[in-house]
Amino acid sequence: MTDPAHASETSAQETVARLGLGEKAALTTGADWWHTAARPEAGVPAVRLSDGPHGLRLQDGADGDHLGINGSAPATCFPPAVTLACTWDSELAGRVGDALARECLAHGVHVLLGPGINIKRSPLCGRNFEYFSEDPLLSGVLGTAWVRGLQARGVGASVKHFAANNQETGRMTVSADIDARTLREVYLPAFRRVVTEARPWTVMCAYNRVNGVHASQNPWLLTDVLRGEWGYEGLVVSDWGAVLDRAAALAAGLDLEMPSSSGTGPARVVAAVGSGELDEKDVDRSAVRVVELARKAAAHARPGAAFDPDAHHDLAREVAARGAVLLRNKDGVLPLDPAAVQRIAVVGEFARTPRYQGEGSSRVTPTRLDDALGAITRSAPAAQVSFAPGFPVDTPDGDVAALREEAVRVAAAADVTVLFLGLPPSYESEGFDREHLELPSSQTELLEAVTAVNPRTIVVLANGGVVRLSGWIDLVPAVLEGWLLGQAGGSATADLLFGRANPSGRLAETIPLRLADTPAHLGWPGENGHAAYGEGLFVGYRSYDAREAEVSFPFGHGLSYTTFAYTDLRVSCDGTGFDVTVTVTNTGERAGHEVVQVYTSAPGSRVTRPVRELRGFAAVRLEPGESRPTTVRVARSDLAHFDTAAGAWLVEGLDHRFDVGASSRDIRLTTTVAVEGDPFAPEPGPDSTLAEWFAHPVGGPALAELLRSVQESVPGGLPQEDSPWHRMMAGLRLGQLAGLPIVPVGPDDVRELVEKVRRAARG
Template sequence: MTDSTTTTVRAALSGLSVEEKASLTSGESFWRTKAVGDIPSVMLTDGPHGLRKQREGGDHLGIGDSVPATCFPPAVALGSSWDVELAERVGAALGVESSIEDVAVLLGPGINIKRSPLCGRNFEYLSEDPIVSGVLGTALVRGIQSQGVGASLKHFAANNQEGDRMRSSSDVDERPLRELYLRGFQRVVEDAQPHTVMCSYNRINGVFASENPWLLTDVLRTEWGFEGLVVSDWGAVNDRVAALRAGLDLEMPGSGGQTDAQVAAAVADGTLDEAVLNASAQRNADLAVRWAATPRAEGPLDVDAHHGLAREAAARSIVLLKNDAPEGAAGSILPLRPDQSIAVIGAFAEKPRYQGAGSSMIRPTRLDDALTSIRAAAGDVVFARGFSVAIDVSSEETARLRDEAVSTASSADVAVVFAGLPARLESEGYDREDIDLPADQLALIDAVVAANPRTVVVLSNGGVVALPFADAVPAIVEAWLLGQAGGSATSDVLFGAVNPSGKLTETIPRRLEDTPAFLNFGGEEGHVRYGEGLFVGYRWYDARRMDVAYPFGHGLSYTTFGYGDAAATTTFGDVEVRVTVTNTGDRDGHEIVQVYTSLPGSTVQRAPRELKGFASVALAAGESREVTILVRRADLAYWDVRAQRWVVEGGDYMVEVGASSRDLRTTATVAVTGDEVRLPLTRESSLAEVMAHPVAGPMVQAALAGMAQMMEGASAIMPEGVSMDKMMGSFPIGRIGMMAGGQVTPEMIDGLIAAANAPQQ
């Protein structure tokens, strides 16, 4: 905020009544805030991968009649680019389109963790890992806000399923809540200061997110330093006064003044401090006045340029899962050659599924399909629909479509099957029931492969799917939901005009039963127990040494990359990792260099390895480059439940660098100095904890030396190798007297505790 804007806001608020200030903190309509006095109304509208602005006179949701806008790749795809610079450029384009349409706040990005592949809204989220979500989320926010438009970071927090989302309680222990589900939000807030944060519908450990002062005030504002406005998800407010008191600044949509009256009455009867209302009113006024003073981007929109960016982003987001040679052939099946005869099969090639269903549905400025683009790139292309996405399809029609596809594929040099999830199987508002492709599509793939082993499968899906055909086909392309230019981008990758460089930001499991939240997802009686704790995504599979279809971070290229020896050093507390990467193939390409850390012998529970940094590196064929990746000291910290703060445990950290979580090419070790954690001792403190205490430890050692004869006698009757220290290590110090034969009195124990807890000089 500039000084002049601050002055304007203060002047505008100074003469307002309590009722007028209350009205500032709720919407006028579905998409707009109220204009009060000199404070203007502003529009907030849906994203996150495009502008979904309702046309004048359209339905109140605007889903059926929004203005045309560029549909960029949804987060499920863009996350797989792992490219910070690309994400920021997409964000800036979103900001430009919002500014042209006089939209003050674009509702996005969404950075919730992909706890389970069953979440119906996973297509709007970036990753199963908080570092990926936080870094790419920061880039998107910076891009959007570079145009003066506010971002709305969502959905805060622990919103990891759609089923019963308006009421259910996400019951999460402190460490996973902090280390997984809040960590990405913390990164974005601290690095990018989004203008708004959107609170989610759900409860967190029994308390609605909209009424949670610990979440909205203690953590978000006090700990992380958030300076902006907290807005509700649409319809997330349960109790307006409680929400305002907790730190919620803006209820959306408006209630026709009903909840404004509740707020004014609460101030009048003293149940709501007027200072709380004043603070929220000021934040709303700040947002509105800042937007009024912000120059708008000049229109009209450069549709071609933004479509070109959408095509670039889509191509960079495609993940090449597999690329082998067909049986009896030499060389990989991809890229395709224009002189090949190509059979294109599958309804999605002709009518692409390019975005998820629900509030984020964008009306695109144009729409590319893969079939048209493939025909433009190759001369001999035939097409068969192969399957129908309609709900009620007869078995006869299913068989006819499959037989037609088999006939089409049998005589072609290569068959490309476009398969995926129909829109009805994944949507906002409800969750998936399984991770399987429809049975008719699986049968189609089997039949096509039997007729033509030279088959490529291209997937269109917003969440991962099981791949029972993986061993049978030579190539699999994970094309996600790619936005409006996805068809041409897919053709670019298939023919090698763009070298694929996307990598998975979520693990593809072999079975739903293998997934971390399998026994806990969905919950019952309004509670969802996050029983997998810290072990979400690749952390779970690695800890259990479990086979997966394709691991986190995996993605192939038409070229190859070699890694030199990694080196790791500490720099001002952070860890600097350096490694030379070489493009050892004959094509230019991007490599996603990933850095994972672990601490052998850690005193707290940890995953075998955790991603802590990454970089997207462009390398020409034959080029080598030293890549430097900074691992922040804060990202090495775990949440100490006892101390109620972040703690970096000291020790020799293993740093693993590679091409995926299971393709680790080089390892280094770096010594990291730990944070001192001195907890108050109590009678419940264990003997081991007392012995480790810098004050109490030496005192106890001296006392034990005086009891040496007794200790030696006890040790003498123990079997060889049994450790008395380990046996007694967990014994509470308050009960040690019973083992000391009267030599240790309660007064002595209390004196020891008092000495240990006394302020140190």
């Protein structure tokens, strides 16, 4: 038997070479629900994987599942990605990753399944609480920091779900039909950033199909792009149960099938090799990667490791306070004075029974759980705090009218009402999508009744996806979007309400006025097994801003108990990018965080582009009156678009605009920078239009010379450039010139013109 501690003396390739085909095939399929297959005699230990991503969901024994149905060991339930994203703080995301690694090591877990970095295409996606943003840069930066924090302590990440897993409806079979530019510029960049910058131990493939091919057996996705273009060297694992054909998946580049297939997968592989359908080298390649992962996991294991649950609870509280977004604060009704003698009505069952995480495979059993009602009572010792549930949570049981009447009585007798509203667990979960953006009617009716007797009402929301605010938000002076705040969310909410923490969250997704305004609305959720991404590049704020559509709150928005001013914008350039520097000043009376957001655009681009795209950001904390120059790095490559003609990323040579502000709609400073472009022009041919020929650096002058040479032979001459006839001719194919009686250009002239451009392209 080979000692795993000395297994490095035998390379993974040598180990696999000594195994039989059946043994190699067995290595590429899970041994049970949460472990890979071990070969102790060959020095290959088992790898223990576990669900994440906002907390460890560790299951033992026969009750393992991937749906969040059965129980799990207690672990810190951090705020999910929907909340963490609103901190816009990569350092904080890295600290969460570090804490998660400590808990994994203490429980003997080698790989944590996360983070989820899919794009929020529609607010209806039932799993949006697990994803960061509608923007790929924000998702990628935070995902990279999370992975680095986790893996720096020796626990592997499993970045998911690769790729285009943007809905739960038909998630096992639906085809995400996406054009090349949209796929490259919106749905893949977050994965590319995490893969190239953080080098995750594993990447998890999605259930769905991408342009007709299941992700689990998509060689373009798993091999051409992931490995060939991005240089990924880690292991690709399936989502649990995502493999349809184990042989086809292996050939495509999927290394590890999870969970166990009870021998079906390995048998299929052996048969496929025997029939010549599958090359045994594909089996060897994936088996080597499994062995490498197993040995890496064993080398980083820390038997006897422990973590500090109190410290992690405090971190969860910090993240919750940083991630909640103050949407509205009319007349400065917040913060409340914790020392005031006042009557505070706390209304809403969520204050007593917190909604703090989403449903499904990421459901964590918390080490402890704070509720807002208790935290508010402790925070205001001089106040008289009264409570009324107002509505039942997720069940029709009980007399809703009686609950509402009780809440109205309590609110009417109070100086201020804090009303807790949100989405019940049955409204959003892994496995199904939402049907609308509305709060339950029992809650909106309660809000109307409460504000009628106490207009000084503050709303605190608990929801994993955005809810419609239009129609009721004008009834209240303040709204705190709490999203899902994790196990310490109750205390964090009290911190924010009473000013112990200054709200600093900024929206990582747009809150629309109504569902019909959302970019994907007419194509959601698809039909006949296909979801057509007809909105293209215009996802989230890219769509709203391009259409100048009114929204409830724009991407990047968030209020504070202080104010910030921006001055002195400067942009310096080097060969790899731009340093965007702005001086930020805290002009208020409280310390606080500001999130500096840098957007760019390319007016005059030859391709369709959004009017504004996030290219960098920085969270900066300032004391009252403090000023600080803040620099945001924008990589030159981030200015590129994916050119389908070139099949490559290209930066256009033109003036790019840099906008700096506090949201996509709150731009404080703007400047333009002349950027040298990448040398490329699509080679025109006989079927290219005259406009395309004139735009080509070689073809344009050559065509102009040809036309000048025949100018005298045309009665009345050729149309002038500013004439309608000239514009009409711009749409003609070059080959059509040879057939126009008014233009004496023959087929030989066209062939010579095309060949001249080809010779120039060859150099």
